[in-house]
Each structure stands twice: as C-alpha cells, then as structure tokens.
Amino acid sequence: MASSVFLCAQFTSALLPFNYRNAFLFKFRRNKMDILRPTLIRIGGRVYRKNLIQEQAYQHEEEEDFCAGPSDCADEPCDAFVVEETGKGFQCKVDVPSPLYKYIIGKKGETKKRLETETRTSISIPKPGVEGEIVITGQHRSGVISARTRIDVLLDSFRKKQPFTHFLSFALNQPAIQEKFLQFKEEVLEKCSKDHGVSSSLFQNPAKLHLTLGTLVLLNEQEIQKACDLLQRCKEDFVDQIAGGKPLTVEVAGVEYMNDDPAMTDVLYAKVHMKDGSDRLQVIADQLVDRFVASGLMLKEWDRVKLHATVMNTLFRKDPSAEERNYTMTGKSSFKERESFNGRNILKLFENFYFGEVQLDSVRLSQRFSSDASGYYATSGQLTFS
Structure with missing residues (x-):
C-alpha cells in the first residue's frame, strides 16, 4: 500500500x-x-503520541478545541490513575483547577459532547468557579481510560498557555545590595542617558531584586500546597546536605546582556556567583528545577539554570510591575512591543560593577504581581537553609 x-x-x-x-x-x-x-507529549511520567490532525483555529483562546481519533489512547495502560468499578460500570475522577474547566467544555459545549460521544462516557464537571473533581463514568473500562487520557492531554496543552502565577526565587533585596543598585542606576543615567532608549523607566524596583530559578502555573490552593510540600521534600532530600545547614554567601558583580546585539538590548542582568568559588548554588538551583519538572509543576526550558538578577528590562518601560519570564511557557509578551536600548556604553563602563555580597538563606515560592511588607513579592511558601 x-x-x-x-x-x-x-x-x-x-x-x-x-x-x-x-x-x-x-x-x-x-x-x-x-x-x-509524531510529537510526543509527557504528562505525569507517561508519554503520549500526538496524532497528525487538522486543527481548526478559533479567534479566542477560550474557544480552542482538541481533536483526536476515536482509538488514540484506548490501549494505554491505566496504572497512572485509578479507575473504579461501580454498580453501573466504571468511573475515574480527575482533580482539575476551575480555571481550566472551560477547555474541557469547549465552545458551546462541543468538546465535552464529542469526548462523551467518541468514548461512550459521561463527563460531570463542577460549576464554574467551584473547585472539585471532574468525574468520568462509563459502562466500559477502556472508554473511561480513553476519556481520562484525552482530558489529560487537553489540560496539558492549555495549561502551557496560562500566564505563570508563581516562581521560585532567591531574594537579593538586602539593604546593602539595594544601595549599590541605586548607585548603579544613578551612574548609568548620568553617563549613558543620551544613548538610544536608556531611561529611568528601565530599572528594576530595588525592593524586588531577585534571582529566578523557574516559573510555575498554580491555579488553586491545592496546587500551591503541592508546590510548598515539594519544597520541603527537596530540603530533606538534598538541599540540607549541599548547603550544610548554613546560608550561602554569594557575590553580585558584573553586568551582562541577554540578546545577541548589545546595541539592541532588552534585558541587562547582574551576574551571581558563590563567593567561595564553589558550584553549590548552581547545583541547588538545577536540582530544584529538575525535581519540580519531574513533578509536573514546572516546564524545563534549559539544561541549566542561568544564575542572574535582572537590573534593566524593556518590559518595565510600559509596566513597572512586569516580571521577565526567562522560562517561557506562553510567550504572552511580544518582543515586537519592546523598545530596545543601546547597552554598549553601559556594558563598557559597568562591566565589573560590584553590587555587593549577600547571604542566601531561603528559596521562596513567590507570587507574581504581589508585594509583602518589605516590598518584595508575597511568599506562598519557602525552603530555609538553616
């Protein structure tokens, strides 16, 4: 053939x-x-294939749909989730954050209806805004497994399009660092303000100086608690051993740019390294990201975490509360909307600028677009070194 x-x-x-x-x-x-x-999709430690299909594009993200053949996943093993036998057949329950219900329902309920028809199941979804479980019921075990698998793939696809809500961070906003940062800002504006695009609006809020490890999409309290619990397990499993129960002494020194052309810079960052020359900070950062990726709470974008603290960002030009997303899952902010600045003189004059020494004593689960009493991001949970 x-x-x-x-x-x-x-x-x-x-x-x-x-x-x-x-x-x-x-x-x-x-x-x-x-x-x-075919494209392979990894969800919860399992690997699915994505069949080649013709997808229909809708105008709004909320109206996007998921299409799959009737027998895509019916033969998948079901040991990754529980299928219960009932007096009327079989059922499976799925914990789904309420903001994602609409993607299972689809435009005018079409996605839900098609899933039910093709898998010969009934799918019960809580009311919008009400946290709960989606319940799949059917007379055949294979149909329930197929419906559950398709819902998992569907949710994974749309979760990646959600803007991140939290991120793992090291706070770098100690008073001495803030003071040196303000000195850096003052000198840059004094010596380089005539360079294209350079203005005071580009600089980070000194109270929010931080080192980002990775970003997360946590859509309800249960997911936030899951991330907090994982942080504590990481402390017990490897962080305490690497840190030795003491804060890590690091130096923030030197500046570097993100993109290829310093004349068209979008992000300028301060470099961060251990004072003793060891790689303990890098090891902790990488292992934390690996553990969160393995749990499904985070997407891995790079082989290693880039240790850096953003000091200037063209996103701040329009929105002072914006945060740079270095581990992109959605790509909501377009670089076309940025007005780059010429960073050549800044890099030449401040290449080795010393921001200071800082004691890192915790990893925080920080909430995006928030502030605590100190001006730093509100903390949903944290892992302490001592």
Whole structure:
C-alpha cells in the first residue's frame, strides 16, 4: 500500500510544473515523516503520541478545541490513575483547577459532547468557579481510560498557555545590595542617558531584586500546597546536605546582556556567583528545577539554570510591575512591543560593577504581581537553609 501511494505521488508530480512538483514532493515527504515520527507529549511520567490532525483555529483562546481519533489512547495502560468499578460500570475522577474547566467544555459545549460521544462516557464537571473533581463514568473500562487520557492531554496543552502565577526565587533585596543598585542606576543615567532608549523607566524596583530559578502555573490552593510540600521534600532530600545547614554567601558583580546585539538590548542582568568559588548554588538551583519538572509543576526550558538578577528590562518601560519570564511557557509578551536600548556604553563602563555580597538563606515560592511588607513579592511558601 505504501509503495502504491508513493507511485501515485510520483505520477501526480510528473504532471506538475517543476517548482510545483518539488513543493508537492516536499510536502508529501514531510507529512510522511510527521506520521512516522509524531510529537510526543509527557504528562505525569507517561508519554503520549500526538496524532497528525487538522486543527481548526478559533479567534479566542477560550474557544480552542482538541481533536483526536476515536482509538488514540484506548490501549494505554491505566496504572497512572485509578479507575473504579461501580454498580453501573466504571468511573475515574480527575482533580482539575476551575480555571481550566472551560477547555474541557469547549465552545458551546462541543468538546465535552464529542469526548462523551467518541468514548461512550459521561463527563460531570463542577460549576464554574467551584473547585472539585471532574468525574468520568462509563459502562466500559477502556472508554473511561480513553476519556481520562484525552482530558489529560487537553489540560496539558492549555495549561502551557496560562500566564505563570508563581516562581521560585532567591531574594537579593538586602539593604546593602539595594544601595549599590541605586548607585548603579544613578551612574548609568548620568553617563549613558543620551544613548538610544536608556531611561529611568528601565530599572528594576530595588525592593524586588531577585534571582529566578523557574516559573510555575498554580491555579488553586491545592496546587500551591503541592508546590510548598515539594519544597520541603527537596530540603530533606538534598538541599540540607549541599548547603550544610548554613546560608550561602554569594557575590553580585558584573553586568551582562541577554540578546545577541548589545546595541539592541532588552534585558541587562547582574551576574551571581558563590563567593567561595564553589558550584553549590548552581547545583541547588538545577536540582530544584529538575525535581519540580519531574513533578509536573514546572516546564524545563534549559539544561541549566542561568544564575542572574535582572537590573534593566524593556518590559518595565510600559509596566513597572512586569516580571521577565526567562522560562517561557506562553510567550504572552511580544518582543515586537519592546523598545530596545543601546547597552554598549553601559556594558563598557559597568562591566565589573560590584553590587555587593549577600547571604542566601531561603528559596521562596513567590507570587507574581504581589508585594509583602518589605516590598518584595508575597511568599506562598519557602525552603530555609538553616
């Protein structure tokens, strides 16, 4: 069958002009490769394949839908979740944050109806805004498993499009660091204010100087508690051993830029390193991210955490409360909206600027767009070193 399809493609392409024939063959081969090597999606330690389908784009994100073949996941093992046998068949319960209900319901309820029809199940969803469990019931175990698997894939897809709500951070806003940062700001504006795009609106709020490890999407109190519990397990499993029960002494010194061209800089950051020259801070950061990624609470974007503290950011130009998302899951803010600045002189004059020494004694689960009494981000939970 495969050979006859290929012969058909050859015969059809022979009737087309040269350019169109090449384009036809390229598309045919690309589609063939897409089918042979489908996209793999990892959810909760399991791997699913994403079949090649024609997706329909809706104008609004809330109206997007999920399409899959009727037998995509019916043969998947179900040891990753519990399917209970009842007097009327089988059922499975799914903990889903209420903001994600709409993606299972779909436009005018179409997604839910199709899932129920194709898997021969009934899906009960709590009322909007009410936290609870989605319950899948059906007469056949395979149908319940298929519906649950599709819901997992659907939720994973839309969760990645949510703006992050929390992030793991080290606070760098000690008074001595803030004082040196304000000195840096004053000198930059004094010596480089005539450079393209440089203005006072680019600078970080000194009370919120921090080092970001990774970002999270936590949509209800249960997910926040799960992240807090995981932080404590990390403390017991490896942080205490690496830190030795004492704060880490680090130095914040030197500046560097994020993008390729210093004449068109969007983010300028201060470099952070252990004073004793060890890699303990890097090891703790990497292992924390690895553990949170493995739990499904965080997406891993890089092989290693980039230890840095943002001091200037073009996002601040329009929104002083904005935070740089270095571990992008949604890409909500467009770089096209940024007005870059020329950072060449800043890099030349302040390449080795010393912001000071700081004792890091905790990793915080910080809440985005918030402030505590000190002016730093509100803390939902934390891991202490001592």
